[in-house]
Amino acid sequence: MSRTSTRTSTCRTIVELRAEMRRRWIIPLGLALFLSTAPAQAGDEFRERIIGRIYTGAEIRKNLEYLCDRIGGRLSGTESGRKAEEYAKKVFTEYGLQNVRFETFTMLGWERGELDCEVSSPIRRTLGAIALGNTPSTSPEGVFASVIDVGFGSPGEFEAKAKEIRGKIVLCRHGAPPGHRSVHRVEKMTLSQRHGAAAMVLINGTPGNVPQAGTCQPGSIASIPGISVSREEGEWIARLAAIEEVKMRIRAVNRSGETTARNVVGEIPGEGDEVVIIGAHLDSWDLAQGAIDNGTGSVVVMEAARVLASLEEEPDRTIRFILFMGEEFGLYGSKAYVKEHADELDGIALMVNLDMVGRPTGLGLGGVDAALPIFRKIAAGMRELGVRSEVTNRAALHSDHQPFLLEGVPTASVRTKLEDDQLKYYHSAGDTIDKAIPKDLTDCAAVAALLVWEAANLPVRPAPRLAPDQVKEILIRDNLKEALELQGSWRWGD
Ligand SMILES: [Zn+2]
Numbered sequence: 001m002s003r004t005s006t007r008t009s010t011c012r013t014i015v016e017l018r019a020e021m022r023r024r025w026i027i028p029l030g031l032a033l034f035l036s037t038a039p040a041q042a043g044d045e046f047r048e049r050i051i052g053r054i055y056t057g058a059e060i061r062k063n064l065e066y067l068c069d070r071i072g073g074r075l076s077g078t079e080s081g082r083k084a085e086e087y088a089k090k091v092f093t094e095y096g097l098q099n100v101r102f103e104t105f106t107m108l109g110w111e112r113g114e115l116d117c118e119v120s121s122p123i124r125r126t127l128g129a130i131a132l133g134n135t136p137s138t139s140p141e142g143v144f145a146s147v148i149d150v151g152f153g154s155p156g157e158f159e160a161k162a163k164e165i166r167g168k169i170v171l172c173r174h175g176a177p178p179g180h181r182s183v184h185r186v187e188k189m190t191l192s193q194r195h196g197a198a199a200m201v202l203i204n205g206t207p208g209n210v211p212q213a214g215t216c217q218p219g220s221i222a223s224i225p226g227i228s229v230s231r232e233e234g235e236w237i238a239r240l241a242a243i244e245e246v247k248m249r250i251r252a253v254n255r256s257g258e259t260t261a262r263n264v265v266g267e268i269p270g271e272g273d274e275v276v277i278i279g280a281h282l283d284s285w286d287l288a289q290g291a292i293d294n295g296t297g298s299v300v301v302m303e304a305a306r307v308l309a310s311l312e313e314e315p316d317r318t319i320r321f322i323l324f325m326g327e328e329f330g331l332y333g334s335k336a337y338v339k340e341h342a343d344e345l346d347g348i349a350l351m352v353n354l355d356m357v358g359r360p361t362g363l364g365l366g367g368v369d370a371a372l373p374i375f376r377k378i379a380a381g382m383r384e385l386g387v388r389s390e391v392t393n394r395a396a397l398h399s400d401h402q403p404f405l406l407e408g409v410p411t412a413s414v415r416t417k418l419e420d421d422q423l424k425y426y427h428s429a430g431d432t433i434d435k436a437i438p439k440d441l442t443d444c445a446a447v448a449a450l451l452v453w454e455a456a457n458l459p460v461r462p463a464p465r466l467a468p469d470q471v472k473e474i475l476i477r478d479n480l481k482e483a484l485e486l487q488g489s490w491r492w493g494d
Contacts, residue, residue: 046311050453051385053307054446061438063091063299067282068289068433076283076326076333077109077259084282088264088323091302096309097266097321105336107326108219109259110134112286116142116251117227119237122244127233130287131252132185132202132226133215133329142251143225145169145198147241152176153188153202155482158195166196169248171238174205174212181479184398187486189216189226199225199250203234210428213285218330218487225250261325263333268309270318274347276456277320278304278448279334280354281327281400288431292422295433296441297354298323303445308453315456317349324400327355334400338407348409349461352452353401356426358418359440360447362388366411367395367474371462375412378454385447395478397487406475406489408466414447416440468492 066087067074074084085102092100110133117129145168151157153172158165170192176183185202192200204212209230216226227250229237240246264282267275280297284290305321326332338345350371363379365371375391383389392415401411425431455462466474472492475481484490 046313046453047450049311050307050449051446053310054303054442054449057303057306059306060299060303060441060445063302064291064295064433064436064441067295067298068291072289073286074282074284074290075111075286076107076261076329078111078286081261081283081325085262085264085325088282088298088302092264092266092305092321095302095306097305098269100264100266102262103265103337103340104260104262105326105332106258106260107329107332108134108221108256110221110254110256110329113137113253113255114251115227115253116249117229118249119240119246120144120249121247122240127229128209128211129201129227129229129233130211130213131254132189132228133213134217134221134256135225135227135252135254136221136223137253138225138251140251142249143169143199144247144249147171147201147237147246147248149238149241152180152183153191154180154183155187155191158191162195165192167198169199169201169250170195170197171201171203171234171241173203173234181483184483185214185216185226186218187483189222190486193223197224199227201227201229201234201237201248203229203238204231204428206424206426207231208424208428208430209233210425210430213287213427215329221256225252261333263325263337264323265320266305267318267320268315270315270456272316274317274349274461275320275344276317276349276452277322277351277404278354278452279322279324279351279400281325281333282323283325283328283333285328285427285431287427287429288425289433291431291433291436292418293356293426293431294327294354296357296436296444300354300357300441300445300448304449304452307445307449315453316458317456317461319452319456327400331400331402335403338403345404345407345409346465348404348465350455351401351404351409351411352448352455353399353411353413354444354448355399356418357414357441357444358416358422358437360386360414360416360444362391362415363451364392364394364413364415366401366405366413367393367478368410368463368466369393370464371410371412374458374462378451382447382450385443385450387447395474395480397480397483406471406491408468408471410463410465412451414444414451416444
């Protein structure tokens with residue numbers, strides 16, 4: 001059966017009108033009219049169907065339970081990672097997406113083994129620490145050195161203590177000094193190695209006596225151990241180190257090597273050549289169930305796939321659903337996708353990424369000024385779903401939109417509010433399904449599904465692909481140059 005055979009006469013009229021507009025080159029006039037009329041809304045009939053099917057469905061909960069309780073931590077390149085990929089493929093197929101497939105890529109896999117981490121003097125205490133991703137194995141004796149506190153580990157703080165760091169264990173905190181841009185753990189690790197530290201011990205930012213997982217060096221095994229300790233234990237070490245010399249010993253055994261993982265891709269084919277992507281990372285850390293990060297984004301993408309495929313209506317642009325793997329180790333899946341599909345990037349009208357989502361509050365654009373007017377219209381049409389009409393517009397890094405952003409593809413997200421109780425367990429042993437709020441995920445799925453449906457059916461795309469110089473300008477404006485340089489991802493010269 002043709003996907004379009006169930007169209008009502010009203011829809012056919014709209015579709016034909018759009019085609020006619022394209023034929024007659026009256027798109028600019030069409031867009032002007034579109035922007036000057038009432039809030040942008042999917043045709044009421046589709047809007048009602050999308051919202052109605054999401055609020056009467058039970059699939060979000062079912063999928064989240066499967067990912068969290070039946071599979072658990074979904075580390076890329078491991079057995080549970082593969083189970084998650086297979087489950088996602090099955091779900092996409094059952095929901096009626098077309099061209100459902102795995103896209104395999106190679107990556108550096110890493111699995112934690114044993115870790116002994118202790119304060120050795122002035123008193124001896126074993127710490128409840130964990131190794132950060134891509135920490136090497138140490139020698140059997142381990143690293144034994146005194147501790148130096150470098151505050152938040154920002155470039156300036158490292159600089160201020162540059163002469164004292166060599167051979168020592170750097171102790172630093174999550175976050176950044178007041179007024180400074182946020183400093184990612186990867187940057188702190190890069191700076192630790194550059195200054196000749198023997199190891200880096202990163203203090204978790206949230207209380208609860210839990211350490212926090214994360215990769216300390218994407219793409220390769222670090223030359224020194226990167227360790228996470230809880231806020232309580234870390235601040236205790238810092239207080240001791242402020243009074244007298246503190247020595248620590250770190251012994252780590254980890255496994256690493258080249259492995260493969262698979263992005264899971266499916267689509268609702270559209271009439272034209274352009275594509276709207278909605279994606280989320282399916283992989284998670286191994287300490288817990290990866291419920292908030294990123295079971296939430298994954299099940300929202302699955303739900304958007306379910307309801308939009310059930311419309312049996314061909315959108316103007318293809319809607320492609322992608323569940324990326326390898327994100328936590330350094331955006332391997334999205335980087336591989338952008339590389340493999342380099343000649344198709346011009347045709348991507350929008351990439352919507354969902355990473356850790358809760359109650360929707362608005363729409364966010366990744367620095368694309370040209371898309372602001374239409375996004376404001378779309379947001380205004382979602383007021384009853386809790387979406388504010390002002391749209392944020394700021395480029396950010398460290399999730400699967402990043403490789404698209406750097407290539408000039410317009411990126412966006414649903415802005416959501418996560419509760420303290422959800423944020424507190426980020427990357428820790430507490431990221432379990434009880435932290436997820438089903439109603440918030442339902443609301444978020446409604447917003448995400450409407451957003452991509454709108455974007456796929458706009459008379460013209462929200463914004464053209466940005467030229468490299470425009471991307472550079474946005475990255476500098478949004479203060480991301482230094483972070484990208486420390487990542488090794490800055491490619492625009494000075
Ligand atoms: Zn994430």
